[in-house]
Amino acid sequence: MQQICTLLNDANDAEISGIERKILNAFDGGCQIPLGIFTKQEDNQIHIWISYAKAWNEIPIRMHFKFNHTQEIDIKNIVDKIKQHTGKSVFISRNSIEDDYLENTLNAHHYSVQAQSLLQFNAVDFSTEKIKNLDWIFFSSKHAIDFFIQKIDQSILKNTKIAVLGLGTAAHLNKYQIQADFVGDGLGRTTAKLFENIIDNNVHVLFPCATQSLYQVQRHFTNKKINIENLAVYENAMIENVPKSDAAILVFTSPMNVRAYFSTHQIDATQKVISIGKTTSEVLSEFAVQHQVAYAPYNYCLVDEIMSL
Numbered sequence: 001m002q003q004i005c006t007l008l009n010d011a012n013d014a015e016i017s018g019i020e021r022k023i024l025n026a027f028d029g030g031c032q033i034p035l036g037i038f039t040k041q042e043d044n045q046i047h048i049w050i051s052y053a054k055a056w057n058e059i060p061i062r063m064h065f066k067f068n069h070t071q072e073i074d075i076k077n078i079v080d081k082i083k084q085h086t087g088k089s090v091f092i093s094r095n096s097i098e099d100d101y102l103e104n105t106l107n108a109h110h111y112s113v114q115a116q117s118l119l120q121f122n123a124v125d126f127s128t129e130k131i132k133n134l135d136w137i138f139f140s141s142k143h144a145i146d147f148f149i150q151k152i153d154q155s156i157l158k159n160t161k162i163a164v165l166g167l168g169t170a171a172h173l174n175k176y177q178i179q180a181d182f183v184g185d186g187l188g189r190t191t192a193k194l195f196e197n198i199i200d201n202n203v204h205v206l207f208p209c210a211t212q213s214l215y216q217v218q219r220h221f222t223n224k225k226i227n228i229e230n231l232a233v234y235e236n237a238m239i240e241n242v243p244k245s246d247a248a249i250l251v252f253t254s255p256m257n258v259r260a261y262f263s264t265h266q267i268d269a270t271q272k273v274i275s276i277g278k279t280t281s282e283v284l285s286e287f288a289v290q291h292q293v294a295y296a297p298y299n300y301c302l303v304d305e306i307m308s309l
Contacts, residue, residue: 012041019048019073026079027052034060044069047295049304052082059108061085064295064304081308087111090306091247093118093257102299106306114247118260119236123147124211126233131156135203136181138163138195140188140217141210142172147234148208149176163205165191165217168298186297187277188216201225211235214255214279238263249274249309251302255283262287272309276302 016039023037024030036051046067053060061082067073087110096103096115106113121143131137131152137160139145154176162178164170166186173180182198184191195217199205204227207218211232218228238260250267251274252258258280267273273291275281281293292309294301 016041016046019046019075022075023048023050023078026075034058036060041069046071046073048073048078050078050082059105061109061307062105062300062304063308064301065308085109085307088249088309089247090114090249090251091116091245092251092253093261094253100299102302105303109307111306112247114245116243118239118242118257119254120239121147121234121236123151124232124235126151126231128152128156130206130229130231131160133204134160134206136161136163136199136205138205138207138217139169139173140165140207142169143210143234143236144208145169145172145176148231149178151233154178163195166297184217188279189220192217192220192222196221196223196226199226202227204229206231208233212256216279248272249306251306252276252280252284255280258283258287258289262289274302274305274309 019039020037024035027033027035029035034053034056038049040047046069048065049062050065051060051062063082065078087106089112090106092102092113092115094115095117103113103115124147128151137157139148139162157178161181162173163182163184164173164180165184165188167183168186170180170183182195184194201223202225207215207228207230209215209230209232212235213230213232215230218230221228236256238256242260242264244265248270249272252261253276267289273284273289275284275291275293277294277297281291284291292305294305
């Protein structure tokens with residue numbers, strides 16, 4: 001029997017479950033406490049996500065920890081950090097959103113949240129003639145959805161499939177009673193690959209976008225037989241007189257917001273910086289700003305990183 005069990009055993013899974021059991025034991029808990037632990041190995045790193053609340057009716061604290069595979073994991077330090085968690089001041093480079101998970105969760109844990117976009121957005125006139133004879137319309141941002149949908153007659157979309165970058169854009173599209181036919185993983189490179197896998201050659205794909213778009217999906221297509229058309233539906237520009245934030249944590253949600261802030265200001269020695277994704281991270285690196293990057297470009301991943309600081 002021992003030999004059979006040895007054959008069934010997976011060393012990586014055993015290590016992961018061992019970490020999760022040690023964390024559970026450190027909380028002196030079991031099924032009776034509101035605690036969730038998820039651990040995974042990826043690219044020679046160990047990621048640990050923990051969600052914990054003192055009562056079942058509370059919004060839980062969420063944290064994400066990352067270790068090199070050879071690094072010793074201090075379980076006690078992880079648990080102490082969660083139990084001793086206190087709210088901080090946070091600046092987020094986007095405007096406040098009603099009933100928003102990110103802001104609601106931070107407010108529930110006594111964070112002081114300042115939400116302000118450092119950009120201004122304006123509609124760009126475009127011809128609806130380009131919308132005819134399309135196979136797909138691909139939205140890679142919420143602003144593209146708003147400025148496009150609000151200008152057109154939605155009946156035009158009746159025979160056209162809709163693709164979106166990720167879950168956030170899919171949820172925003174649903175506000176217009178439109179359901180996406182394809183939802184990416186939120187990352188430009190991998191979403192492009194996923195999309196190419198489900199479409200045929202010679203399809204016509206329209207990308208409503210900004211005049212200064214980074215083309216985060218379309219620049220990663222490898223199939224040259226896809227007919228890609230970019231349609232500028234809005235423009236974004238940096239606001240003047242960008243205010244300096246004294247918040248303990250600065251969260252940047254786009255590359256242009258980074259440029260708007262750090263073209264004028266520097267971070268204080270005690271401030272921490274978080275990037276929503278890789279393209280934003282690249283610009284932060286241009287300004288030599290040390291920062292952490294959210295695991296994925298979603299609100300709940302931003303909460304994980306904010307609360308981990």
